Amino acid sequence: MILDGKAVSEKRLEILKERIEESGLYPRLATVIVGEDPASQMYVRMKHRACERVGIGSVGIELPADATTERVLEAVARLNNDPDINGILVQLPLPAGVDTTRVIEAVAPDKDVDGFQPCNLGRLFSGTPVFAPCTPQGIMTILEEYDVPIRGKRAVVVGRSIDVGRPMAALLLNADATVTVCHSKTENIEAEMRNADILVSAIGKAKFVGPEMVKEGATVIDVGINQDEQGKLCGDVDFEAVKDRAGAITPVPGGVGPMTIATLMENTFMAAKMRTCDNTTVW
Numbered sequence: 001m002i003l004d005g006k007a008v009s010e011k012r013l014e015i016l017k018e019r020i021e022e023s024g025l026y027p028r029l030a031t032v033i034v035g036e037d038p039a040s041q042m043y044v045r046m047k048h049r050a051c052e053r054v055g056i057g058s059v060g061i062e063l064p065a066d067a068t069t070e071r072v073l074e075a076v077a078r079l080n081n082d083p084d085i086n087g088i089l090v091q092l093p094l095p096a097g098v099d100t101t102r103v104i105e106a107v108a109p110d111k112d113v114d115g116f117q118p119c120n121l122g123r124l125f126s127g128t129p130v131f132a133p134c135t136p137q138g139i140m141t142i143l144e145e146y147d148v149p150i151r152g153k154r155a156v157v158v159g160r161s162i163d164v165g166r167p168m169a170a171l172l173l174n175a176d177a178t179v180t181v182c183h184s185k186t187e188n189i190e191a192e193m194r195n196a197d198i199l200v201s202a203i204g205k206a207k208f209v210g211p212e213m214v215k216e217g218a219t220v221i222d223v224g225i226n227q228d229e230q231g232k233l234c235g236d237v238d239f240e241a242v243k244d245r246a247g248a249i250t251p252v253p254g255g256v257g258p259m260t261i262a263t264l265m266e267n268t269f270m271a272a273k274m275r276t277c278d279n280t281t282v283w
């Protein structure tokens with residue numbers, strides 16, 4: 001079975017559009033991009049287009065590649081204090097000269113629709129998430145939409161990044177999976193991966209996952225955004241080689257990527273709703 005993230009994202013965006021209309025709210029997202037990385041520019045454009053589609057206002061802050069950490073922190077502080085902004089997203093990766101940790105930590109937790117701020121990651125790991133990072137939360141939505149069983153299953157997450165691997169492990173654990181996180185120092189990684197009922201690959205190595213690493217019938221989730229030898233977009237999984245062994249698999253493109261953006265829209269609406277509840281939020 002192909003897990004069609006594009007189709008799921010379309011469905012979720014349509015539902016969200018209706019909910020936003022019914023709410024009478026006009027949520028607003030601010031994006032911050034530093035530098036001119038073409039891929040980051042494309043993702044930010046996609047986010048603004050999605051905002052327009054569902055009825056979320058958006059503003060884009062563009063800073064030059066040589067912006068200092070202080071300059072980026074100033075922009076974030078201004079957005080934190082702007083009562084018209086519900087969600088703030090700092091597009092990653094930031095240029096090498098900018099301290100990513102300081103910038104992420106500076107985002108107000110109740111506007112952190114990316115879910116990377118330590119308060120939000122802490123809540124996620126304590127089992128009481130507010131905003132979960134968009135890519136792993138989008139994967140949970142795909143699993144839910146396709147009724148993939150999680151409780152009691154063995155899940156293996158390959159990659160331990162703050163934006164995908166670690167929060168993915170927390171979300172699967174919160175859903176009662178038995179979770180293993182593998183990384184570059186894991187011994188006998190293939191044996192770990194072959195144990196997985198749900199295998200999530202987020203390592204950024206083109207076609208790294210072959211059929212010999214996949215248990216027959218496993219659900220395989222590919223978070224990779226890589227280029228193959230011909231420069232064509234491909235995932236971490238060798239899709240053609242693995243698809244007949246897997247029980248279910250996400251393609252690249254059209255799998256996890258579109259869900260990242262749909263989830264960002266959902267998080268932004270949630271931020272706007274939380275603000276209107278009592279103007280204090282859970283923080």
Ligand SMILES: Nc1nc2c(c(=O)[nH]1)N[C@@H](CN(C=O)c1ccc(C(=O)N[C@@H](CCC(=O)O)C(=O)O)cc1)CN2
Pocket residue numbers: 043044046089090091092093114134135225233252253254255256257258259260261
């Ligand atoms: N602040 C953030 N930065 C980054 C995040 C994030 O969640 N927050 N994730 C990635 C990039 N990303 C969104 O920012 C993203 C990546 C891919 C896609 C997507 O829909 N991809 C399409 C293919 C598009 C193409 O043609 O290249 C797909 O997979 O079908 C959306 C968003 C890193 N930075």
